[in-house]
Amino acid sequence: MGILAVIGSFETVSLPTNRRRVRYVIGVDGGGTGTRARLTRLDGEALGYAQAGPSALGQGVEQAWRNVSQAIEHSFRDATVDDWDPGECAIGLGLAGAIVASHSRDFLHAASRYAHVALASDGFTTLLGAHKGKPGAIVIAGTGSIGEALLPNGTHVFIGGWGYPIGDEGSGAWLGMYAMRRTQQAVDGRVSAGALVRAVQSVAGNTRDELLAWCERAGQHAYATLAPLVFDVETADTYAAELLNAAARSIDDIAVALDADGTLPLVVSGSIGQRLEPRLTPRVRARLVEPAGDAIDGALRLIRERLRGDGIVS
Template identity: 40%
Template sequence: MNTFTDSTFDGFLLGIDGGGSGTRVILADARGVELARATGGPSGLALGVERAWQSIGDACKRAFDAASLAFDWRDCALGCGLAGVNNADWLAAFLGSAPPVRALGVESDAYTTVLGAHGGEPGVIVALGTGSIAASLDRAGACRIAGGYGFPSGDEASGAWLGLRAVVHLQRVLDGRLPADDWSRALLRHTGATDRDSLVVWLCASNQTAYATLAPCVFEFRDHPAAAQLLAQAGREIEMLVAALDPAGVMPVALCGGLAAPYEPLVPAALRERLRAPLADSAAGALELARRAGTHRKRTLE
């Protein structure tokens, strides 16, 4: 996955991993040799297609700057693993707004994550960040998905899912339904609220990214009874996602994303024994998409 020897593409490859909290880019030459990495703002499609392309463009420009190269979309084959592409309208709008790139491949960030995590071999991943989704890859290369229905009804065990439930504790404290404690005071600090009315203002203005900012506070107070109960529920949700894709329990499993490390000791023991460190990240999987897109376009033109 780290090298590309086919000489039919002579531009640059860009692997893009885009979610609700940020964008990560790998820039490589036509052989797949990595030249630079960069990050940018959120590019999950739920936050808007214009914002997604802006974040992607900014991050790509930073990668080219880091490699001391001139940035021109026309020289680039892009592989994008993005949150939200399962919404057909969002995907169509994203493709319709694409800059004049040499080639473009777009898949779910779940697909690029499982592709990178297991090096194209069979396996299961649960991607845990602002949102969440699980995916498996079988020996035939077929990808199956579980979860990932989006905030607020889905994305179990994600940062946004945790934050949405954590703030309920704060609401109860502000009403006097529960006594104030260190966790509620920490949640107040994170939201910037001081009372009921100011919390309502925060709630009305918040999206999935804002709720996800409360997730670290849940892990910080994991010994609090309500936080512990919430994290235990999240662990069971992760286990259910894996079981849906691998009911026989025979494939390796990788937890991926920003919340993978804090969740690892909290998932049920039977699943924890099957966990393997991902071989590479979603941006690396997206780089493989870019390679395929560039190769396919060149061969189509010949």
């Protein structure tokens, strides 16, 4: 049994590898809402695909492990392969929260029945997928935001991704927090209420008590649910348009910090990032490319590189 881990997408740990024959390579992409697994043969041919519940490590390593296992098992069922054994499987995983070293260690411990395991953050596998493992940069802005780059010298850089409530500038939660702050200020008369405030109130409540109760229950995900409202009213509400410009500037800042020379191809992804693309500066837009693949492609690339390093695939 060999565990090959990219802990926190920074360090690579290689443990002794058994020589048992690997027959299957599986790529897994896991986050706060779901897990997707693609089953492939050693030669790369895709055999099956399945989805399961969330596997963000911050929501609990046991839940993550349960849903990852289920996605893998169901990918075999999808491929109508009944006779398989974890000892024949090498899995590459990009999981939200793998950036926290203690989460990664706990997860790898649970995963030890597989022949080979390589774990990285979902941001890193998205980066690997987007640029086929070659040097490149990516800014992902969904519920949270982070920028990652693989430099020509092999260095892995990342910018942002500090999480709710302080970091993740330009993300959905960040937009939602400012939309709520604006609403609070309008309700008590510090600013005038426009279309954005009315939209937030239609979701979170009109009165001070209703809004306070909503905020008391709300976390990162609840604030991110307000972000689409900002886009909905951007033509009708000056403040909403300014807020989207500020979010785009945050994405710009992350992209520039990832690659000050502006030589790397750049992918902007995530539901918020994609909608902010038209607002990015020409300098950053000039670097934009379409992603070559997704986070599952990246996870497969991650594990195949490790298998190649061990001479298991060529």
